[in-house]
Amino acid sequence: MSSLEAIAAALFLLVILYFIYDYYLKKKREESTKYVTRELLMCLNCNYRVEQDFEPGDFIGLVKGKCPNCGGLMKIKAIFSVETST
Amino acid sequence: MFSADASLLIQIVWLILLLLMFTGLYQRIQIKLWILVIKSKLNVIKSVLEEDKNRVKNMLRNMGLSTPEELVSRLLDFFIIEPVSIEPTDIIKRMDHLLRVTESTFKQVVGRYLPSLGKHERSLAESSLSIVAAIGLIYRVLRHYAIQSEKEENYILLMQLMYLMPQILRVVKTYHEALDSFMYGKPIGDGVGPLVAYTLSEKCNITSRRVVDDTSVLEAVYENRRLIIVKAEGPGSNVGHPGAVISRIVEELGGRVDMILTVDAALKLEGEESGLVTEGVGAAIGDPGPEKIAIERVAAKYNIPLRALVVKMDIREALTTMRKKIYDSVGVVVENIERIIKENVPEGSTLIVAGIGNTMGIPG
Ligand SMILES: [Zn+2]
Numbered sequence: 001m002s003s004l005e006a007i008a009a010a011l012f013l014l015v016i017l018y019f020i021y022d023y024y025l026k027k028k029r030e031e032s033t034k035y036v037t038r039e040l041l042m043c044l045n046c047n048y049r050v051e052q053d054f055e056p057g058d059f060i061g062l063v064k065g066k067c068p069n070c071g072g073l074m075k076i077k078a079i080f081s082v083e084t085s086t
Numbered sequence: 087m088f089s090a091d092a093s094l095l096i097q098i099v100w101l102i103l104l105l106l107m108f109t110g111l112y113q114r115i116q117i118k119l120w121i122l123v124i125k126s127k128l129n130v131i132k133s134v135l136e137e138d139k140n141r142v143k144n145m146l147r148n149m150g151l152s153t154p155e156e157l158v159s160r161l162l163d164f165f166i167i168e169p170v171s172i173e174p175t176d177i178i179k180r181m182d183h184l185l186r187v188t189e190s191t192f193k194q195v196v197g198r199y200l201p202s203l204g205k206h207e208r209s210l211a212e213s214s215l216s217i218v219a220a221i222g223l224i225y226r227v228l229r230h231y232a233i234q235s236e237k238e239e240n241y242i243l244l245m246q247l248m249y250l251m252p253q254i255l256r257v258v259k260t261y262h263e264a265l266d267s268f269m270y271g272k273p274i275g276d277g278v279g280p281l282v283a284y285t286l287s288e289k290c291n292i293t294s295r296r297v298v299d300d301t302s303v304l305e306a307v308y309e310n311r312r313l314i315i316v317k318a319e320g321p322g323s324n325v326g327h328p329g330a331v332i333s334r335i336v337e338e339l340g341g342r343v344d345m346i347l348t349v350d351a352a353l354k355l356e357g358e359e360s361g362l363v364t365e366g367v368g369a370a371i372g373d374p375g376p377e378k379i380a381i382e383r384v385a386a387k388y389n390i391p392l393r394a395l396v397v398k399m400d401i402r403e404a405l406t407t408m409r410k411k412i413y414d415s416v417g418v419v420v421e422n423i424e425r426i427i428k429e430n431v432p433e434g435s436t437l438i439v440a441g442i443g444n445t446m447g448i449p450g
Contacts, residue, residue, distance in 0.1 A: 060321070
């Protein structure tokens, strides 16, 4: 085999490897962006904050649960989605 | 070095390739390949549609409807016939009428099947059904073009389908994700306007509160200025009729309003940052026309400055559960509103702040 053919073969192989790598990266990027919905509760008395998972039926401004700090009522301050860290 | 046999083989391959090129037969091969790819993508959309249909059926069953199939099939193919546009006289009035009839028909039909349900939950059922209907429409239109182009071997049409596919798939995926937010009533990115209105109302002392046309109108006093806050009535999935309501308020006040400020989510350009807050002039509202023109008309009639604040996001962020980044921009918008009020609205005057968008998960 001449050296020119060897170079051509090596280039061809490189191109194929690049496409496989690119496809793999794209797939990984698509899979990695998973989101989970969280909610922020704030005590009406002492402004103590708790962040927890969203539960169906919740909405912003809903008074829900007791404050673990002072026993006052907690109100949902915010609902948002964040990327899961996995 | 090649043997004589191998070089003969290579010559034959070249000859075949040349023949394919000159006779146009290579196009046939390409057409077959494209049809295969398009059909496989179409199957992906079909499976998404079936999955989402089942999710909505289960949701309706949980809401107390034992046979949801009838309701789903009735609303899946629901259509609106566009108003005549070659004769534009009164087109806004006609369009507004059609949109309102669509809205009330949807509500009536869902209400007939689910009479015991509250307003909030019923709005979630309505929105979830319309999302599935949107995916169904995309699927049917794509299938139509795929079958037609295959029948007629239409190279150009197939090429368009082929290159539009990634974009269409992204839209379908977005709707698929959005269904999760609408089924459980989580606030979506488009709700940033109503959330700003709610946050602003929490900061002021509200003097009166009424609901007109599915839209909340809150009156407050903000640093010696009369502040009227307009937003869709929450926390159900609802966009209200902010344009019609703003127009009515201004007419009621005889035009004595010193500024109308609209806050909305806006689609960002690729490369722009999500959650960016920008300022401008005009009515920031993305309805098909009637609401926007109502604001523009009343502002022009009484010469009221029309200011706008928008939060940039992409279509996926707008239709799915509100990202943290966009939630964080609410504070920035409220600061901007306060600055605009202090700079441009003198004490003792009246201004309207409208939070435009779907108020799902946001009360008030
Ligand atoms: Zn507390």
